[in-house]
Amino acid sequence: MDNLQIFSGPKSAKYGYQLNPYNTMIGALYEYHIAVKKIKRPMSDTERREWEAMVWKYFDKCMFSCSRCHLPEYPKFPRDKSRLDKMVTGRLYEQLFDIINYRMRLSRAIAEIYDKKSPAGGQNT
Secondary structure, three states, X not given: OOOOOOXXXXXXHOOOOOEOOOXXXXXXXXXHHXXXXXXXXXXXXXXXXXXXXXXXXXXXXXXXHHHXXXXXXXXXXXXXXXXXXXXXXXXXXXXXXXXXXXXXXXXXXXXXXXXXXXXXXXXXX
16 A cells, blocks of 8 residues: 555445555554554454544644635444545545645644644644
């Protein structure tokens, strides 16, 4: 898998795995989550969906502060079978790709996702 690709392939999407843990930044957030929550590998489907929802919410804040537009809400599993990679297309995908791979600072992302005292939103560049 490509270390810049945001979404994982279609095989994993049927289980709800959408974000690509092999992406450098997403993978770092994934490893940090496992370490902080002391989760045994592999993560269960429920734990994985909860983690993805937290990360997706953070990406939504980043997108809003950077481009003043919203990403679609994270789909509710298992009722909503939509795939994120089908919902985030075109310019929206390009902006998200740029933010995750080139503009996001890992230390700030970790602080905002896991430290409830830090303010939400703000500049991530």
